[in-house]
Amino acid sequence: MYRYDEFDERFVRERVAQFRDQVARRLDGSLTEEEFKPLRLRNGVYLQLHAYMLRIAVPYGTLSGRQLRQLALIAERYDRGYGHFTTRQNIQFNWPKLRDVPAILDLLADVEMHCIQTSGNCIRNVTADHFAGVAADEVEDPRPTAELIRQWSTNHPEFCYLPRKFKVAVTGAEEDRAAIGVHDVGLRLLRHPETGALGYRVLVGGGLGRTPIVGKVVREFLPKAELLAYLEAVMRVYNAEGRRDNKYKARVKILVHELGEEEFARRVEAEFAQLDGPSINADPEEVARIAAYFAPPAYESLPARSARLEAAKATNPALAGFVTTNVFPHRVPGYAAVTVSLKLIGGAPGDATAEQMRAVADLAERYSFDELRVSHHQNLVLPHVRQDDLPAVFAALAAAGLATANVGLVTDIIACPGLDYCALATARSIPIAQSVAERFRDPVRQQEIGPLNIKISGCINACGHHHVGHIGILGLEKNGIENYQITLGGDASEKTALGERLGPGIAAEEVPEAIERLVEVYLAARGAGESFIDTTRRIGLEPFKAAFQSFARKEVQDAAA
């Protein structure tokens, strides 16, 4: 993991002092609320429905046990004993007082954390593949790149007053677990087909929200050393030319769309050509310095198959089921990555209590080289567990109530906070997730249905990524009541696809039954071993639409009768 050096340490302390001063200036009237709002947002402080909300950066989703413990402490001391892991690999607290935020920032700085740029019209926390350093299909660990971008984008003097927020995601693997196609900038590490040199494929202009668009490749291959200068060029073109007349057209995706991807790329290249790369890019020593922190931990050499695990599985079907769903293969023989599902049936997706955080921190320290990941699916990951230790890890998780074996299944639902917390929401998300999870709670049935991603957003801002859910649910308001639109066929993987609407919106109570109908269509039509999303690709939307619409029509008639 990256560790702060004296410069990072001083920077973060100075940032805390700066925010403390900003709060003081707000309270003494030097700053109006209008002026203060962008400043507090740039430090992750929102005003939600019931209280302020504080969003803490978890850079590229990597945490240590100590850091997670500190989050647990903050949850208890300054919040209501729990936190919410977000779809951007961050964590947010729902009840902090503005007066306490500087003290919370001090506690974060003590463990090399901060809230910098977790909101606001600036470059946000950089996200990355949660299986970085684990996955076998990886060309290079994306985290050194993400850390380099984190530092470069932090308090950038030119790019903190952008037309709109700006999100960057990095992956180093073939399978895209970072959803780079739906970010303002998506970077994919790859080798040049001829020279074998490392570089990036650069996508710009992806995003969800009101106008979902898949990012366009603006550079097929950018040499690795030129990253920062190229990003500076992209940002300058966007800062100067992105629309500021309409907040819904201000994301870079609209600029790319309106100019056309070729023209956008041409302008970026023209700017890039004017820049003096060597005076902007990080020098190779700096890149190597950062990369050294992400060197693989001291793995033992182990057999690829753990006899101990196999024996335990044979006598413990719950463990066997857990291993099937929640364990991801590790590139190092004898190891595995364990996903700790935060999708407890009856819980709020992504929420974890202070006790749960401590339980996971313990496991990370004991079994995973003191490392953890937050996934954009709102789960936690123990990335480097010996297969021999899986029975013990499973038992400890079960004791903490965290052994839900549903990763990637129908109850592993992504949901934004929705109207239960969010001031921008048009409808609730969490109760919908709960009712769908309740309906499909039977673990045997979940296995039978197989991989199925349901994603729920409480408004058009799409923090729940509903457009890229195999089934997407969008909460809106219709005639003074909550109303949910269902989409189908979205995909957040390297086959990025946006879901299509199946028909009219439905009431909250009808959502579980509607999902049931869609699952029935799939089960009836699927071929051997064919997943939900593959079936929808093969048979198309029509059969699903027909089933959904006959259901929705009937509901409307019943309601009218």
Next chain:
Amino acid sequence: MAKPNQPPLPSILIANDLLDGEVLFRTVSGWSPAVADALVAEDLATARQLEAEAAAATRRQEVVDAYLVEIARDAAGRPVPTHYRERIKTLGPSHRPDLGKQAAEAPAAGR
């Protein structure tokens, strides 16, 4: 829905405390965390007064996000927002009856 510049009626003034974020209701003489204490504007003149108070309290660095909310009365005569968003705001997260104002009001809280 009220027209722009036309305050909703009957209505109450709702806001968040600047320093701690808590939802507050304007009373006859100040702010209260309990909706039952809210001053209800039944007429345009009172609503206008509340609007003026919203602006003034914002300027005084007391509250943020102050605005009027349309209400109805429950059986006990207490004001209840007519829109579900504002109802959630006066109660707390709907899936967590143990949190927010609803927690303090619930008899189960043992007070």
Next chain:
Amino acid sequence: MPLLDRHGWRDDPFERLENGLVAAAGSVLVPWAVVAEALASRRPGQALGVEVANDLDPAALRPQLAGLDLVSIVFPSYADGRGFSLARRLRRLGFERRLRARGPLIADQLADALACGFDEIELDEASAGRQPIEQWLRAAEAFTANYQRGYATTESILERRRARRNAPDRETAGAF
């Protein structure tokens, strides 16, 4: 209008004129629309500044730059960061004279403005009234160093790390 730079409030030597007819004897600041006229009619030695919108194409300004003593870039609101990029581009074109940011900026932006190549900020009376000069000067010093190379008025963190690495005393140079 109040004018400040990294040292505090200062007097504005430039007189703002609405047209290009340079009647005044001293330094003048004219709108972009009349810059050609003003350049043509100014007296020898008379300092001339121009005020431009933040979406001006820097290429349009290029031919005039050599004759100008001041470019003032308007910030319609403090959240509109286009002026920062325009300043960078003007500096890159070789403009070395005075660069001004004009608009309702806030104290925290003095450091950003200086880093992007501005020399000074011209405020309206209302924002100057609310934000005492001490706040600006304190905010400008909020950070010892930033991460970006090629911006700051002080050395960036990357440069400092490099200096550290190359320092003869290698003992202290390692990361912990």
